[in-house]
Amino acid sequence: xxxxxxxxIIGPIMIGPSxxxxxxxxxxxxxxxxLFGRKPEWAHISFYGSFAKTYRxxxxxxxxxxxxxxxxxxxxxxxxxxxxxxxxxxxxxxxxEEALTDHPNTARIRLGDKDGELxxxxxxxxxxKIEIIEMNGFELGLxxxxxxxxxxxxxxxxxxxxxxxxxxxxxxxxxxxxxxxKEIGSEALxxxxxxxxxxxxxxxxxxxxxxxxxxxxxxx
Amino acid sequence: MFRxxxxxxxxxxxKNVPISEVMIEQEMEVTGRSKxxxxxxxxxxxxxxxxxVERGIREGVKSxxxxxxxxAVLLQKYIESGKSLAGTTVLDAVSKAVATNEVNAAxxxxxxxxxxxxxxxxxxxxxxxxxxxxxxxxxxVRYLFTxxxxxxxxxxxxxxxxxxxxxxxxxxxxxxxxxxxxxxxxGGTPEQSAEAMAIALKNMLGLVCDPVAGLVEVPCVxxxxxxxxxxxxxxxxxxxxxxxxxxxxxxxxxxxKIGQTMPTALKETAQGGLAATPTGRxxxxxxxxxPLKKK
Numbered sequence: 001x002x003x004x005x006x007x008x009i010i011g012p013i014m015i016g017p018s019x020x021x022x023x024x025x026x027x028x029x030x031x032x033x034x035l036f037g038r039k040p041e042w043a044h045i046s047f048y049g050s051f052a053k054t055y056r057x058x059x060x061x062x063x064x065x066x067x068x069x070x071x072x073x074x075x076x077x078x079x080x081x082x083x084x085x086x087x088x089x090x091x092x093x094x095x096x097e098e099a100l101t102d103h104p105n106t107a108r109i110r111l112g113d114k115d116g117e118l119x120x121x122x123x124x125x126x127x128x129k130i131e132i133i134e135m136n137g138f139e140l141g142l143x144x145x146x147x148x149x150x151x152x153x154x155x156x157x158x159x160x161x162x163x164x165x166x167x168x169x170x171x172x173x174x175x176x177x178x179x180x181x182k183e184i185g186s187e188a189l190x191x192x193x194x195x196x197x198x199x200x201x202x203x204x205x206x207x208x209x210x211x212x213x214x215x216x217x218x219x220x
Numbered sequence: 221m222f223r224x225x226x227x228x229x230x231x232x233x234x235k236n237v238p239i240s241e242v243m244i245e246q247e248m249e250v251t252g253r254s255k256x257x258x259x260x261x262x263x264x265x266x267x268x269x270x271x272x273v274e275r276g277i278r279e280g281v282k283s284x285x286x287x288x289x290x291x292a293v294l295l296q297k298y299i300e301s302g303k304s305l306a307g308t309t310v311l312d313a314v315s316k317a318v319a320t321n322e323v324n325a326a327x328x329x330x331x332x333x334x335x336x337x338x339x340x341x342x343x344x345x346x347x348x349x350x351x352x353x354x355x356x357x358x359x360x361v362r363y364l365f366t367x368x369x370x371x372x373x374x375x376x377x378x379x380x381x382x383x384x385x386x387x388x389x390x391x392x393x394x395x396x397x398x399x400x401x402x403x404x405x406x407g408g409t410p411e412q413s414a415e416a417m418a419i420a421l422k423n424m425l426g427l428v429c430d431p432v433a434g435l436v437e438v439p440c441v442x443x444x445x446x447x448x449x450x451x452x453x454x455x456x457x458x459x460x461x462x463x464x465x466x467x468x469x470x471x472x473x474x475x476x477k478i479g480q481t482m483p484t485a486l487k488e489t490a491q492g493g494l495a496a497t498p499t500g501r502x503x504x505x506x507x508x509x510x511p512l513k514k515k
Binding site: 001002003004005006007008009010011012014015016017018019020021022023050053054056057058059062076078079081104125126127128197198200 | 221224243245246250251252261262264265268283284285325326327328329330331332333334335336337339342353364365367368369371372375380381382383397433434435436437464488489490502507508
């Protein structure tokens with residue numbers, strides 16, 4: 001069953017007008033911000049498909065920047081996010097892409113500052129639900145049906161075991177897991193789908209483990 | 221866990237509890253949350269719906285595109301004039317559904333039920349019936365759980381997305397959900413809720429998703445309006461003892477299959493239907509500031 005909670009049906013509380021083009025866009029922006037882990041100095045956003053055609057009318061641009069500012073779907077500051085970004089000195093660049101994507105509502109976000117860069121590709125699948133399908137060039141195979149955990153880490157022995165052990169300690173069951181790296185010893189990514197919701201305490205504990213750079217959750 | 225409407229109704233009867241209670245208990249089981257928390261979370265949704273309705277019927281909000289806004293206020297004034305033909309409750313529900321969708325189109329805060337584009341029907345009917353039936357706050361929260369229970373079945377067996385199933389999946393689902401919840405609020409049985417949902421959804425089958433300029437405005441706002449009136453009528457029919465010859469689950473399945481065979485041009489792509497009319501195209505060109513494409 002794709003929908004598990006009554007709050008998938010009655011909810012989310014959100015700024016209009018579209019659960020897919022506004023709330024979903026805000027959530028994609030917020031996951032990018034959360035994975036980047038800090039306020040970026042610049043953000044480059046590319047819209048594809050239906051996002052590219054209708055982003056102004058739906059406030060997809062405003063919503064995605066709101067997400068990058070770490071606003072939730074119901075945060076009323078979303079409607080003023082372009083100004084707020086300017087005040088916070090975040091340089092925003094947006095482009096409409098012609099390329100065809102598998103999903104009509106696709107956005108690519110690059111965030112950066114002097115210490116680094118991050119790139120994610122997200123899709124908005126309806127009712128405010130989203131999936132992150134790519135991160136820093138890693139393809140993510142998330143079903144979107146379960147809460148998921150993304151862990152950026154150094155490609156080093158013990159990193160994966162450490163996270164798995166910690167989840168076991170918190171009695172969180174892993175339903176699906178993928179690991180990938182660009183090359184031996186470089187940055188790597190764990191994508192873990194779990195059966196229970198992941199609390200802030202678990203994320204903090206994971207980040208304290210050796211070789212872990214950043215941990216974020218995506219689905220609630 | 222119930223998978224379809226007949227299981228939902230059976231659970232409600234065998235446990236001797238209303239459908240809202242079946243949904244609440246399932247939510248507690250799936251999320252591990254307490255009853256108190258689950259009820260509180262839903263009450264937050266109710267608060268947001270109430271604020272949006274109030275804002276829409278008082279302020280007459282306008283969307284950025286200028287396509288929608290102000291109609292909820294017009295309807296409220298018309299009701300006050302005492303000339304309404306459909307009756308106060310139906311028209312009040314219509315105006316409050318419109319109010320919610322006007323606030324949504326103006327980038328205001330709403331609660332998706334089940335989506336943002338179809339967010340008007342459930343709260344519109346609820347806040348109109350509040351004046352008629354004087355429910356407690358808890359009964360109003362339960363109304364949302366009952367709507368949610370039926371929406372849950374549709375989402376898992378068919379679709380609640382216009383891009384996947386057309387408007388029948390969005391406003392159609394919302395209308396069926398509201399009809400079922402109205403029955404419970406008015407003191408009807410679980411079976412009558414299912415009949416109301418079936419009657420309401422049958423009258424939304426085949427409805428396409430053809431928004432002008434791809435925006436959640438035209439015709440979405442007015443489809444929520446008429447959805448609210450259908451929901452109340454279907455609930456009344458069911459409470460009068462009328463049943464649907466086709467069971468609710470089969471109506472949902474028919475909706476799913478119609479959605480699958482519906483052309484892509486009529487599923488939230490702004491390529492067909494009202495979006496492709498001369499006026500629809502003209503409005504689109506005006507909004508995006510681009511010249512009309514020659515056909």
